[in-house]
Amino acid sequence: MVNTRDNIVVNTKTRSKKGTSDEPTDNTKKRKASASVVIHQKLSDGVSPAKKRKSESQHQDVEEIDTSKPTAIFQPTAGRDWTVTIALPGSWTLNAKKPDHKTVLVGRIARFAAIYCVDEIVVFDDDPSNVDSKVVDPKYIREGRSKQEVLDSILEQDEAWQNPDQFMYHLLSFAECPPHLRREIFQEHQNLKWVGNLPSMDMPHHLRSHEWCRYREGVVTGRAPAPSSTPNKSKKSKASQVEYAYVDCGLPHPVRVPIPEETSLEQGMRTTVRFANADADPPPAWPHLSQQDCENLQAVACAASLPREEVGYYWGYTVRRAPSLSAVFSECEYKDGYDFCIGTSERGQSVYSFTSGAGTSSANGAPAVKAPDSFKHLLLVFGGQAGIEPAxxxxxxxxxxxxxxxSAGTLFDAWINLVPRQGSRTIRTEEAVSIGLAALKPWIDNMYEQ
Structure with a gap:
């Protein structure tokens, strides 16, 4: 195999041997002459020196752009109360035979969710009543056991092959968690043995230690004493009744937060922390904060949805398991459920007619549906190896x-074909997730303007 970098060095040395004196070679003269001719022609064509200087300045600005580091940093604009949820079965990971390949596949789902700002992922069982003996070892299958009882009895080392829903749920949760919290929150497990194959999520709440943000994800490390300084007696008596906990937020030292009365912050529990400083500027001495600086930061524990609702941050996704497709709807954690649900199938209407409203009917003759102008909680459901219909x-x-x-399409508000006239006979689930989120993104992004 030829090393390109070595090739460049060799060619450079060869050119240097050709010209041993200070006199330029004939080739150099020709290049300089041709360059001057080009410049002369441009000026003679009517390009003014001012426009030429402006063009050179623009070219210089382009050259000065630093592309060595990511520059597409998420910038919130305004708080949002609407959400996007995707649901898919864990059975599609059975296509991969090796656990490291399964980890890569799940990592793609997590990565797509991060790129397209998905707020919730639901992993559902697409065959809740039957236990496939080709998937689950017969030693776990006993008469009188329900499927859930069988799945709960599967040993840790067999989950990747025989309990795909739990395997996928486990990995998606790990991928979403900020790296500085993973060691504290996740115990060593067979499912996590190949997490080195997961891509970097790099979501807004995956903050580096030197990055300041009004919100941070942390883990409770233990109880903390109450602050020693109190402004007056009334506040002192009130403060004495409040309990505090230390929370590791990825700063040099843990921060002290009060424990909300309605909740209990136990050691090892993950929580979102909101700092009282609403300004974009970090506190003094940032990022070199002492232990006293960290403890004196005014912070409170809050819901993980607050950064999205209050400011508009994309704050990662939550993961939920559903024992069946119907449970995706019935166990929805939003107060009024999902107000618009989309099912994906090659027998549905074209996604382009859905977003444009130009279609007349779907592949099975059902009337075409036009995308609504707005929604509160959107649900996008993907099928497994055989689609949604078997589920x-x-x-x-x-x-x-x-x-x-x-009649599977009647379960949803819209029955969508993501790739009309597809060339391949099949579209894999991870491909459908990427294609679907990309195709619907222009419509979803309209919500930011409302």
């Missing part, structure tokens, strides 16, 4: 409502 037919709750493979 509907395998769900007892949906079957009881009269739904099956042929």
């Amino acid at each position: 509907v037919a395998n769900d007892p709750a949906l079957v009881a409502r009269g739904l099956g493979k042929g």
